[in-house]
Amino acid sequence: MKETLIQILKDFHPEVDFETETALVSDGILDSFDIVSLVAEINSEFDVTVGVDDLEPENFDSVDAMCKLIEELQG
Amino acid sequence: MTLLSIEFAVLWAISTVVYFLFPLKYRWTVLLAASFVFYFFGGISTGYFMIITIVCIYAVARWLDSYNQKQKKYLSEHPDLTRDEKKAYKLTIQHKKRLILAGGLVICFAILVFLKYFNFLSSQTFSILGLFGVKAKAPKIDLALPLGISFYTLQATSYIIDVYRGKTQAEKNIAKVALFVSFFPQITQGPIGRFKDLAPQLYEGHRFDSVRFKHGLELALWGLIKKLVIAEYIGMLADTVFTNYRDYAGFVIFLGSVAYGFQVYSDFSGGMDIIGGIAQIYGINMATNFERPYFARSIAEFWRRWHITLGAWMRDYVFYPLSLSRAFANMGKKTRKVFGTYIGKMLPTFLASFIAFMLVGIWHGSSWKYVAYGLWNSVIITGSILLDPVYKKVLEKLKVNTECFSWQFFQIVRTFVLVSIGRIFSRSASLMDSLRMLKRMFSEFNPWILTDGTLLKLGLNEKQLFLVFVMLLVLLVVGIMQEKGIHLREKLDEQNIIFRWVFIIAAIVLLLVYGAYGSSFNAADFVYQQF
Known part of the structure; x- marks a missing residue:
């Protein structure tokens, strides 16, 4: 899951090291346009529905946080 | 009563003393009382609209919360439900919650739309009807816009949406909800707070802290300088160009818009600093509303x-x-x-x-x-x-x-x-005026107006222009330091006591000597207060 997610994110920002970044939203690396596009990709790739309620910075600040959110939604 | 009035200063001073004398548990009631005195000081009539909003969001949030609790209880009592069954149950609850939320939002926004946009919508509708031969006078309402309605409506509605989304629990005490909506330093121009960030700080009794008190005053002083020494003067230049735009073209129009940009920035962010400083004295950190916008790329x-x-x-x-x-x-x-x-x-x-x-x-x-x-x-x-x-x-x-x-x-x-x-x-005064200004701006290339003395004919004399120039440089230096992560008030604390006092006294003297206040100025109103 993590590799797929990093691949998706690399399409948005090839220059960012997503393995190590832990403040993607808080530091403004991912903006609201990125988040919306990212959610569409996550929904189709992992067969989940990320809702508006899930759009908290802490859920998108790192790849690990995103994986955790996806796992919860799949659960 | 505005943030720069004597009445406000008296209210703030009294409420601050009483706040720190009150038992910790009840200190929030002092803020509530001060907020209502502030709000109703200007008149009772429009205050009713804020009361309706408070009662509405209190009831809606409690109702929504009851469904949140019901859902939580049901799901914990039925752990054996399948994923689809859970989803179906959640959807049923969500449908009911959505109706309740919609009702709350309609009431809150209907007040705002009716009071703020009725006359505009009415005149536009009747203008269109006039094209079809319907000749009638557009109805108008003659009611002053309630103070801060554009700000408190957004803050109030964010609360019920957050309860709907399960991000926060509903407050059981309506007086506390009233304080969240009406907190007196911020109600006129924000910042638009979120319940989970702001409300706990308002309700918690904060002890007096001398460092916080000093930092709060320093921030408010900086806000006053931005408002009275920068915004008011540079605003005169902007006013001259925008009021008489037919006399100008090219760079003068552009300069007018630049001046207005700095005016509104110094005015609004200055207001935020005054509000933030006052709140900090009570131990309340307001949400950040500005982060050096003119450094944006x-x-x-x-x-x-x-x-x-x-x-x-x-x-x-x-x-x-x-x-x-x-x-x-x-x-x-x-x-x-x-x-x-x-x-x-x-x-x-x-x-x-x-x-x-x-x-x-x-x-x-x-x-x-x-x-x-x-x-x-x-x-x-x-x-x-x-x-x-x-x-x-x-x-x-x-x-x-x-x-x-x-x-x-x-x-x-x-x-x-x-x-x-x-x-x-x-x-600009209207859309047509703004289009005419843009046309005039692009019609002439005259950068020499910066050096040929034209600047001295735009509402500011030589001294005032020099003051504005120096203060914009100060704003730039402060901005660069903040961009580099330097906390100016903490830096000041590290200096020797003599330097600190010289610095603070110089800032006060600057404000008293050069501040645009008094009978020849009209600095009482903030630009964003009118929105």
Whole structure:
């Protein structure tokens, strides 16, 4: 899951090291346009529905946080 | 009563003393009492609308919360439910909650729309009817707009949406909800707070802290300097150009819009510093509303640094819900077939962004010029995203180094110019005036007005112009230091006591000697207070 997610994110920002970044939203690396596009990709790739309620910075600040959110939604 | 009135200073001084004398547990009641004195000081009549909003969001939040608790209880009592059964149950509850939330939002926004936009909508409707031969006088309501209604309505509605989303629990005490809506330093011009961040700070009794007290006063002093020494003077230049724009062309018009940009920035962010400083004295940290917007390298970044709490409100409660809605997703699927994958994928997001920016524009007031202001920002942001691949290719072909300072400086200047042009829409008297100003601005190339003495004929004398120039440099230096992460008040604390006092006294003298207050000035009102 993590590799797929990093691949998706690399399409948005090839220059960012997503393995190590832990403040993607808080530091403004991912903006609201990125988040919306990212959610569409996550929904189709992992067969989940990320809702508006899930759009908290802490859920998108790192790849690990995103994986955790996806796992919860799949659960 | 405004933030700069003697009455406000007296109210603040009394409430501060009483606040710290009260038992910790009940200190929030002092803030509530001060807030109601502040609000009703100007008159009782429009205050009723705030009361209706408070009662409405209190009842709606409690009702929504009862469904949240019911759902939580049911799911914990039925752990054996399948994923689909859980989903079906949640959907049933969500449907009921959605109706309750819609009712609350309709009441809160109906008050705002009726009071703020009725006359505009009425006149526009009857103008259109006039084209079809219907001749009747458009009905008008003659009621003053309640103080801070545009700000407290957004803050109040964010509370019930957050309860609906389960992000916060409903407050059981209506008096506490009243304080959240009406907290007196912020009600006139924000920042637009969120319940989970602001409310606990308001309700908790804070002990007196001398460092916090000093830092709060220092911040408020800086806010006063921004408002009275920068905004008021540079505003005179802006007023001269915008009022008499038919006498000017080219760079003078541009200079007027730049001046207005600095005026509104110093005025609004100065107001935020005064509010933030006052709140800090009570131990309350207000949300950040500005992060050096004129250092932004794109319009999108500018909106993440300017009036941050309004942008965040639009993002969380308009842009995200619309972008992720089923209707927009279906629209995306259909448009993909027509326009291809890229445009089809982005179109719903662009439309959501467009709606959000239109609302930002209209939120400022009921006039077509604000619609144009929203449109201007929306078109630039959408255009820059659409053209981004082309833009990157061109830069690559031309081998432009995008990492060096000169390129970043160019981006800052470019954004500044675009923002300044947009200001013409928001500041001019009407949409037609703004279009005429733009025409006049592009009709003449006259950069020599900066050196040929024209500047001295734009409402400011030589001394005032020099003062404005020096103060803008101060603003720039402070901005650069803040961008570098330097905390100025903490830095000041590290200095020797003599230097600290000399610095503070110099700032007070600057304010007293050069501040634009007194009978010859009209500095009582803040620009954003009127919105």
